[in-house]
Amino acid sequence: MDQKYMAGxxxxxxxxxxxxxxxxxxxxxxxxxxxxxxGCANGGSDGGSNGGSGAGPGSTSESAAPxxxxxxxxxxxxxxxxxNARPGHADWPVTKAGPARAIEGFADRVSVLPxxxxxxxxxxxxxxxxxxxxxxxxxxxxxxxxxxxxxxxPGARQPEHSVDAGTRMVRTRWTRSATVGTKDWPExxxxxxxxxxxxxxxxxxxxxxxxxxxxxxxVVVNAVATWQAYNRWGGYGSYxxxxxxxxxxxxxxxxxxxxxxxxxxxxxxxxxxxxxALAERLGIPLAYTTxxxxxxxxxxxxxxxxxxxxxxxxxxxxxxxxxxxxxRDAGTNIAILGANCCFRRIRLEPSDLGPDRTLVCYKSSYxxxxxxxxxxxxxxxxxxxxxADPESSLLGVIYDGxxxxxxxxxxxxxxxxxxxxxAKAGDRFEHLVGVEYDKVNTGFPxxxxxxxxxxxxxxxxxxxSHQDTAYYTVPxxxxxxxxxxxxxxxxxxxxxxxxxGRNHGLDARSGALTTRVTENLLRVFAAGPAGRTHPAQDxxxxxxxxx
Numbered sequence: 001m002d003q004k005y006m007a008g009x010x011x012x013x014x015x016x017x018x019x020x021x022x023x024x025x026x027x028x029x030x031x032x033x034x035x036x037x038x039g040c041a042n043g044g045s046d047g048g049s050n051g052g053s054g055a056g057p058g059s060t061s062e063s064a065a066p067x068x069x070x071x072x073x074x075x076x077x078x079x080x081x082x083x084n085a086r087p088g089h090a091d092w093p094v095t096k097a098g099p100a101r102a103i104e105g106f107a108d109r110v111s112v113l114p115x116x117x118x119x120x121x122x123x124x125x126x127x128x129x130x131x132x133x134x135x136x137x138x139x140x141x142x143x144x145x146x147x148x149x150x151x152x153x154p155g156a157r158q159p160e161h162s163v164d165a166g167t168r169m170v171r172t173r174w175t176r177s178a179t180v181g182t183k184d185w186p187e188x189x190x191x192x193x194x195x196x197x198x199x200x201x202x203x204x205x206x207x208x209x210x211x212x213x214x215x216x217x218x219v220v221v222n223a224v225a226t227w228q229a230y231n232r233w234g235g236y237g238s239y240x241x242x243x244x245x246x247x248x249x250x251x252x253x254x255x256x257x258x259x260x261x262x263x264x265x266x267x268x269x270x271x272x273x274x275x276x277a278l279a280e281r282l283g284i285p286l287a288y289t290t291x292x293x294x295x296x297x298x299x300x301x302x303x304x305x306x307x308x309x310x311x312x313x314x315x316x317x318x319x320x321x322x323x324x325x326x327x328r329d330a331g332t333n334i335a336i337l338g339a340n341c342c343f344r345r346i347r348l349e350p351s352d353l354g355p356d357r358t359l360v361c362y363k364s365s366y367x368x369x370x371x372x373x374x375x376x377x378x379x380x381x382x383x384x385x386x387x388a389d390p391e392s393s394l395l396g397v398i399y400d401g402x403x404x405x406x407x408x409x410x411x412x413x414x415x416x417x418x419x420x421x422x423a424k425a426g427d428r429f430e431h432l433v434g435v436e437y438d439k440v441n442t443g444f445p446x447x448x449x450x451x452x453x454x455x456x457x458x459x460x461x462x463x464x465s466h467q468d469t470a471y472y473t474v475p476x477x478x479x480x481x482x483x484x485x486x487x488x489x490x491x492x493x494x495x496x497x498x499x500x501g502r503n504h505g506l507d508a509r510s511g512a513l514t515t516r517v518t519e520n521l522l523r524v525f526a527a528g529p530a531g532r533t534h535p536a537q538d539x540x541x542x543x544x545x546x547x
Contacts, residue, residue, distance in 0.1 A: 077187075077211065077213060077216075077217065077285070077287070078186060078187045078211065078285075078286070078287070080137075080279075080280050080283055080284070080285065080286050081283040083135075083137065083145075083186055083188075083280075084137050084138045084139055084140075084280050084281065084283070086139065086145055087139070087140075087142075087145070088137075088138075088139025088140055088141070088142025088143065088144060088145050089134065089139075089142060089144055089145055089146040090141075090142040090143070090144070092132075092134040092142075092143070092144035092146070092191065092193065094193065094202040094203065094204060094263040094264075095202070096199050096201065096202050097201060097202055097203070097263050098196065098199075098200050098201025098202065099125075099200075099201060101123065101125065101157075102124065102125055102126070102196050102200045102201025102203075103122065103123070103124035103125070103126060103129055103155070103194045103195075103196040103200070103201040103202065103203050104122070104123055104124075104194070104203045104258040104264060105120055105121055105122035105123065105177065105194055105203065105205050105258055105264075106120075106121055106172075106205055106255070106256065106257055106258050106259075107119065107120055107121075107192070107205050107206075107207050108120075108121060108176070108256070108353045108354060109207075109354065110207075110208065110224050110255060110290050110292055110293075110356070110357075111207065111208035111209070111210040111222075111289065111290050111292070111293055112182055112207070112208075112209060112210065113209070113210060113212055114182055114185055114186070114187060114209055115181070115182055115183055115185075116181075116182055117179055117180060117181045117182065118179075118180055118182075118207065119176040119177075119178070119179055119180075119353075120176070120177050120178045120179075120180055120192070120205065121158070121172070121174040121175070121176055121177055121256075122153075122155070122158075122174075122177040122178070122194060123156070123157055123158035123174060124155040124156070124157065124194070124196050124200075124201070125155075125157055125196070125200065125201075126155045126196035126197045126198060126200045126201070127154070127155055127197060128152045128153060128154060128155050128197040129152070129153055129155045129194055129195060129196050129197055130149060130150050130151070130152055130153065130194075130195045130197075131149070131150040131153070131178065131180065131192055131193070131194060131195075132146060132148070132149045132150075132192065132193045132195065133146070133147045133148040133149070133180075133185065133190055133192050133207075134146055134147065134190060134191050134192070134193060135147050135185070135186060135188045135189070135190055135209075136188065136189045136190065136191060136268075136273055136276055136277075137188060137189075137276060137277060137280040138277045138278075138280040138281040143273070143277055144191070147184075147185050147186070147190075148180075148184075148185065150178065150180070152197065153177065153178055154177075155177075155196065155197065156177075158172070158174040158175070159172075159173065159174065161234045161257065163234070163235075163236065164252075166251075167250060167251040167252040168236050168241055168248065168249065168250045168251060169236070169250050169251070169252045169253055169254055169358070170233065170234030170235070170236050170250070170253070170254060170257055171254060171256065171257075172234075172254075172256050172257050173352070174256075180192075182209055185209050186209065187209050187210065187211050187287070187288050188208075188209055188276075188288050189206075189208055189220065189222060189268070189272070189273075189276055189288060190206065190207045190208065190209060191204045191205070191206055191207075191265055191268070192204065192205040192206075192207055194264075202263070203258065203263055203264040204259075204262070204263050204264035204265040205258070205264060206222075206224075206227075206259070206264075206265055206266055206268050208222050208224075208288055208289065208290050208293075209288065210288055210289045210290065210293055211287035211288050211289060213287070213303075214287040214289070214300060214301055214302070214303065214304040214307075215302065215303030215304065216285060216303060216304075216305060217285040217286055217287040217304060217305060218279065218284055218285065218286055218287070218304070218305055218306040218307070218308065218522065218525060218526050219286075219287045219288070219289060219301065219304045219306065219307040219308060220272075220275075220276060220279065220286060220287070220288050220289070220308055220310070221289055221290065221291060221294060221307060221308060221309060221310065221313070222268065222272060222288075222289070222290045222291070222310070223267070223271070223272070223290075223291055223309070223310055223312060223313035223314075223315075224255075224266070224290045224291055224292060225291045225292065225315040225316070225317070225346060225348075225359055226267065226291075226312055226313055226314045226315045227259065227266035227267045227268070228253050228254075228255055228259075228266075228315075228359050229253060229314070229315045229344070229346075229359060229361065230261065230266075230267060231253065231257070231259050231260055231261065231266065232260050232261075233257045233258050233259060233260040234257060236248075236249070236250040236253075237249065237250060237253060238250055238253055238315075238359075238361055238363075249363075251360070251361070251362050251365065251368070251369070252349075252358055252359060252360045252361070253358070253359050253361075254351055254357060254358050254359075255351065255353075255357040255358070255359075256351050256352070256353055256357060267311075267312055270311065270489075270490055271310055271311030271312045271338065271486075271489050271490070272310040272311060272489065274489050274490065274492035274493045275308070275310055275311070275337060275489045275492060275518070277492075278492055278515065278518060278519070278522075279308075279522055282519060282522055282523065284522055284523065284526040285305075285526065287304065291313070291315075291316065291317075291320055292348060292356045294319075294320045294323050294324070295316075295317040295319040295320040295323070295348060295356070296319070296348075296355075296356060297323075298319075298323060300323065301323055301324070301326070301327040301332060302327075302330070303332075304327060304332045305332065305333065305525060305526050305527070305528060306332060306333040306334070306335060306522075306525035306526060307324065307327055307332055307333070307334055307335070308335045308337060309334070309335065309336045309337060309338065309341050309342075310337055310338060310489055311337060311338040311486060311488065311489035311490065312338050312339075312340065312486060313336075313338060313341045313342070314340050314341065314342075314343045314344055315343075315344045315346045315359065315361065316341075316342045316343075316344065316345065316346065316382075317345070317346050317347060317348055318345060318377055321342060321382075321394065324394060325394055327478075328394070328474060328476065328478045328480060329474065329476050329478070330476060330478075331476040331477045331478050331528075331529040332478055332529075333478050333479045333480070333481075333525040333529065333530050334394075334478065334479075334480045334481070335480075335481045335482075335521060335522075335525060336395055336397075336480070336481065336482040336483065337483055337488050337489055337518070338483065338485075338486050338488060338489065339399065339436045339437050339438045339483065339484055339485050339486040340399045340402075340436040340438070340486060341391065341395055341399075341438075341482075342382060342391040342394060342395060343381055343382065343383075343391060343399050344361055344363070344379075344380075344381060344382070345361075345377060345378070345379055345380060345381065345382050346359055346360060346361045346379055347359075347360040347361075347371055347376055347377070347379055348360070349371075360379055361379045362378075362379045362380070363379065363380060363381070364380065366378040366379055366380050366386075383398070383444070390444040390445055392441065392444040392445055392446050393444075393445040393446075393447065394480075395438070395480070395482050396440065396446065396447055396450050396470045396471075396472045396480055396482055397438035397439055397440055397441075397468055397470050397482045397484050398438060398439065398440075398441050398444050399436065399437075399438050400437055400438060400439045400441070400460075400465055400467075401436070401437065401460045401461075401463070401465065402434075402435050402436040402437070402460070403434065403435045403436070403460070404433060404434050404435065404436075404437055404458045404459070404460050404467075405431055405433070405434040405435070405504065406431075406433040406434065406437075406456055406457070406458045406459075406467070407428035407429060407430050407431070407432065407433065407456060408428065408429040408432035408433050408454055408456050408467070408469075408485065408510070408513075409426065409427070409428050409429075409454055409455060409456040409457070410423045410424070410425060410426065410427045410429075410453070410454050411425055411426075411452065411453065411454055411455045411543065412425070412451065412452065412453045412454070412539065413425045413427070415451070415453050415471075416520065416524070416534055417453060417471065417481070417517050417520050417521060418453070418517060418520075419520055420516050420520070421512070421513050421516045421517060423513060429509060429510045429513055430498065430505065430506075430507070430510070431487070431498065431504050431505045431506050431510070432485060432487055432488075432491055432506060432510050432513075432514070433456050433458060433467045433484075433485045433487070434485065434486065434487050434504060435486055435487070435504075436485075436486045437456075437458060437460075437467040437484055437485050437486070438467065438468065438482060438484040438485075439465065439466050439467055439468045439484065440452055440468045440470050440540060440543075440544070442540060442544075446540075447472045447474060447480070448472070448538055448540075449472060449473065449535070449536040449537065449538030450470050450471070450472035450536060450538055450540060451470065451471045451472065451536040451537050451538060451539055452468050452469070452470050452539055452540065452543045453469045453470065453471060454467070454468065454469040454484070455467075455468055455543050456468075467484050467485055468484045468543075469481075469482065469483055469484045469485075470482050470484065471536055472536045473530065473531030473534075473535050473536040474531065476529065476531075477528075477529025477530070477531045477532040478529050478530070478531055479524075479525065479529070479530030479531045479534060479536070481521055481525075487503075487504060487506065488514055488518075490503055490504070490506065491503065491506045491510045491511055491513075491514040492511060492514050492515055492518065493511065494506035494507055494508060494510050494511035494514075495507075495508050495511060496508055498510075
């Protein structure tokens with residue numbers, strides 16, 4: 001077998017370092033003192049929708065949203081400008097997390113259409129709790145608006161979880177604590193904040209109020225599959241179990257459990273919220289959905305002007321990938337605003353609570369997968385056999401390794417995406433390349449013409465390489481842009497001189513660059529097929545010296 005197709009599979013067996021990847025990538029305090037991680041040597045990495053709105057126990061009232069009714073839809077449906085002109089509520093963050101199990105919960109649907117209901121499954125040590133639904137956006141810098149708040153609801157400690165013997169999947173069988181209706185909730189990305197009575201604790205539950213149609217709009221796709229793969233609530237995730245080793249990882253993970261990271265918000269706050277705030281500030285027509293919705297609904301992206309994959313969107317089903325590809329080939333622009341995108345092939349299966357609530361990813365153990373034995377695609381890395389299909393054919397770039405922390409080097413300063421940045425060829429932006437990175441590698445399937453905008457030297461565990469930001473266009477007119485670094489969305493919030501260490505040391509200069517480039521990108525992509533007005537000018541030979 002060609003060695004390049006072995007890269008991902010080889011890395012699966014070296015997953016010891018990958019188990020702490022999330023802490024390293026987000027700069028969490030738990031990253032301190034973890035020692036070396038692995039991944040660069042092989043260029044690999046390791047280490048719902050059930051309908052109905054009937055009331056149930058603890059049903060909440062569908063009270064009017066603070067500030068009145070939602071704004072009327074604009075020419076493209078939901079009016080983002082009008083929504084963000086409304087007063088925000090800056091008190092949305094969790095400030096009193098409390099003890100580990102003071103309060104936590106999950107929604108029994110990953111997304112709902114406006115007006116649909118969902119169930120909340122909450123476990124708390126407090127006798128009562130409230131739920132506050134915050135729609136995340138710009139709101140003059142407040143970043144959220146309180147759309148709805150429940151009355152005080154009875155609290156109870158739910159039963160302990162169990163672990164499936166075969167797949168090591170953490171299971172909860174918690175009863176429904178409340179049924180929440182979304183009447184008058186605008187489309188968008190939501191964090192529901194659970195507040196235990198008496199200030200004993202707070203936690204988030206993420207939810208997407210999705211758009212029924214994406215036609216004429218730029219689509220924000222919440223990467224819920226990747227959030228769940230990295231979730232270690234109950235001691236197990238897709239990278240390791242309590243022993244800390246790759247062999248103890250879950251072969252399947254369930255959405256029927258809380259998120260353990262970022263006070264229950266999953267990966268939303270680091271990898272997605274800054275982009276959502278920027279896009280809503282611009283006021284371009286937006287639609288909202290999740291990776292599971294894109295996978296399930298073949299026609300969901302029809303007519304969309306652009307679709308956005310956010311900061312860390314690693315786990316894709318074949319259906320999601322096919323629907324992205326079909327959208328591109330119909331003229332929809334695609335923006336990959338992270339790195340290590342579309343790397344793992346997954347399968348979605350039902351749980352006790354509904355469809356698409358179990359994420360199956362056996363990785364290098366795919367031959368043990370009952371679904372594979374029944375004829376489903378192997379849940380290995382897309383670039384790996386059997387059925388190797390490297391992600392570069394869609395993205396233009398391909399994942400090359402981790403961990404790195406390197407300057408971002410502008411090489412094609414005259415490109416339209418750098419307009420207004422003041423950037424010059426050779427300008428360096430410290431710490432902007434990391435913790436994972438992608439590059440153009442024509443040893444893999446690579447769409448042409450493709451244009452490299454930044455070409456940043458990196459050394460990853462002693463192996464010299466480069467990170468690339470790239471843009472290509474296709475005959476349909478669609479443009480596809482990939483940042484090639486996982487810190488792009490995080491950098492949108494970077495301020496100051498970086499000396500505090502916040503946001504991995506990214507400074508205001510990096511924040512200004514990424515913000516302006518992203519603004520240029522979103523405006524052009526929202527106007528229609530970018531390749532018709534901004535065709536890519538292939539420069540791979542000039543950058544790499546060969547094709």
